Amino acid sequence: ARGVGLPGRVWQDGGPVWVSDVTTDARFARSALAATAGIHSAFAFPIRSAREVIGVLVFFSRRVYPPDEHLLKVVDDLGLQIGQFIERRQAEEALERSEQEHRSLVEGAAYGICRTSLDGRFQTVNPALVAMLGYASADELLAVNAAKDVFAREDDRAGLIEAYRATGRIREHDAQWKRPDGRVITVRLTGRRLLDGAGALAGFEKIVEDVTDRRQLEEQLRQSQKMEAIGQLAGGVAHDFNNLLTVIIGRSELLLQRLGPDPAPRRDVSLVQKTATRAAGLTRQLLAFSRKQLLQPKVLDLDEIVRGMGKLLRPLIGEHIELTIRSAPGIHRVNADPGQLEQVLMNLAVNARDAMPDGGRLTIETADREVETGPADAAGVRPRQPHVLLAVSDTGSGMDAATRSRVFDPFFTTKEPGKGTGLGLSTVYGIVAQSGGLIEVESEPGLGTTFKIFLPRVAVAVDAAAEEAAKRPPLRGSETILLVEDEEGVRELAREILVAHGYTVLEAAGPTEALRLAEAHDGVIHLLLTDVVMPVMRGDALAKRIAPLRPATRVLYITGYVDGQLVSPTALGPDLVLLPKPFTPDALLLRVRDVLTAAT
Known part of the structure; x- marks a missing residue:
């Protein structure tokens, strides 16, 4: 304890202490024990470090000596030197531990870590960087000049140095690096500049992450989102055009049937029909791109x-x-x-x-x-x-x-x-x-x-x-059809074609009117012929509402484009039948006859 005994006095006073005879010194607690042992003189001095006492050295003698001031001065200086030595040794050990911890951290890091000189030479590299760049050993990579042999693009390196000079460090800078096998990888660099004793730029320290797969996935996502957005636009445009083309193609066909033998008007109408058919091919390509085309897999x-x-x-x-x-x-x-x-x-x-x-x-x-x-699992697979x-x-x-x-x-x-x-x-x-x-x-x-x-x-x-084609059914009929189409031109065309071939048509401009007709009509409704995409209610939802009222009524959907969900069996049922727009009169009559014949 401080102040107790010879070491305690030195600890408390911070300087050397000399006792000529400890057996007669009242402040020496063990004087009786010292007398028995034949010990008389003693001196002690502190071991100091940064003005703090970190230890005390004590010396005893069997003889009685008067205080020696010169000796006390020498041992006081000696205590300071010993303290400095201990302090230096402790600092060296701490530095060694720190370097070992740092080395272990760098060697075991999942990211690449390196130090490069100003001329681009690698000075230190860790195993992760060696593996990332595809070299056999650290020595092999240390012999490489990063500026010439690693950077795939000179502007990447120039931009990196400029960022270092401007701010002293870089954060998440992407660059293209090349491997010995010729493969180019995308790396994300984070680091700081190194200065020499005069404060001049001397080199760089970098943390390197291989983000090649991540950037590819990000690009795929951007591409997918872009294609999806363009596809939605293309699908919407094609849908509207198909409604217009349905009327043009259908009316052209009906007009040809009514025209006389004069070739001039027939040639003009045929040209309109052929042009509309070519336009229909263009909309089919748009629908194919937008993934809204009716497929028959x-x-x-x-x-x-x-x-x-x-x-x-x-x-x-x-x-x-x-x-x-x-x-x-x-x-x-x-x-x-x-x-x-x-x-x-x-x-x-x-x-x-x-x-x-x-x-x-x-x-x-x-x-x-x-x-x-699909997405990768926890192991990245x-x-x-x-x-x-x-x-x-x-x-x-x-x-x-x-x-x-x-x-x-x-x-x-x-x-x-x-x-x-x-x-x-x-x-x-x-x-x-x-x-x-x-x-x-x-x-x-x-x-x-x-x-x-x-x-x-x-x-x-x-x-x-199952692939054998069915025989072509007759095109005429006498059944009752509930026709639901919000596009007036398409609805009038379909009604005219069906009525001309013997069918009774109940015409509705939308789902609300269709439900009213389904409830009010006294006779049998053999077929619901409905557009898929309509305001208020979709065609499949309308069919589900009508089914309890008319369980025997068959359903035929007509649509300008097809959403993947709309055509799934779970959405419209396994007996789904679709007629894509634009359609010709014969195509409409054939599909209607197919559905009605299948019901008998």
Whole structure:
């Protein structure tokens, strides 16, 4: 304790103490014990560090000595030196512990950590950075000049140095780095500058995170959101146009039936009809892109589709292009619309042909593949699902990154004016997406292009009997039809066609009026012919409201576009029948007759 005994007095006073004879010193608590042991003189001095006493050294003698002031001065200085030595040693040990902890932290970090000189040389690197850049060892990476061998773009490094000079540090700066195998990765850099003793810039410290996968996913999300927004716009435009085209095509057909043999007016009306039909093809492409097109999927062999299209594609691409089909007999089936798959192949073949004006090779390949789909689990692993691959490759001019990012945009084209609508690849994208598949594009300038389409596999064999076409039923009838359509022109056209072929038509401009007619009509209503998308109530909701009132009434939906939810069996029932707009009079009569005949 402070002040108690010789060490306590030194601790309390902070200086050396000399006792000539401890056996006679009243402040020496153990004087009797000292006398028994034959101890007389004693002196003690403090060990000081930063003006604090950290220890006391005590010396005893069996003889009696008077105080030696010179000796006390020497030992007092000695105590200070010992204290400084201890303090320095403690600091060294603390530094060693800190360095060991820092080294352990750096070596075990999941992120890359490095220090580079001003000329770009790596000075220190951790194992994570070595693995990230694909080098065999730290020594191998330390021999690399980051400025020349790692930065894929000089402007990335220049921007980095500018940020260091301006603020002294960087925060989340993206850069393109290249690996020895040629692969380019996207890294996010965070760090600070290093200054020398004179305050001049001497180097940099960086934390490096590989964000390649994250940036790709973000780009895919942006692309998906962009395509979805454009698709909604395209689908809405196509829906409105289909209502107009239904009236134009239908009225043209009726007018042709009423015209006499004079060829001049018939030629004019036929031209209107043909032009409207071409416009309908354009809206179908818009609907395909927006994934709102009515598909008629069936279980099929993709390999058969490809082989069957070979004869059609050869004259399409021209003799200057070699066509190679690498089929894979025995691949799994897919569930898709065969007509739409043929459209996909045609569009991709035309796109490839235009990319090879001086000739080349077009390769179409099919194969079974496992594809990563869905979100990753806790370990970062995405589930792999069985698909069937359809790959279309060319040896043409290829595309740069800017073109690849817009290749599926509707109306985007690199062709000369008048040589393309810009809807070919967007149509492919829409058909694939609506079929539940994925599409990827690989291309570099001068190295050609490959489109890879992945369609989900199905394990069901093709039922040939189910694919036999039914015989064409008679077009006339005498049944009663409740017609519900909010577009006046379409409604009047449909009513006129049906009445002219013997049907009784109850006409409603909307769901509210249709419900009133269903309740008030005394006779049987054999068929509800209703638009799907209407104000107040959708067509499927109307059918559900009418079903308790008229359980025997069949339903036929007509629509300008088809939402995936609207056509699902759970939404409209397994007996769903749809008539897409624009339709011809014959198409309307045939579909009505199909539904009514199936009910008998």
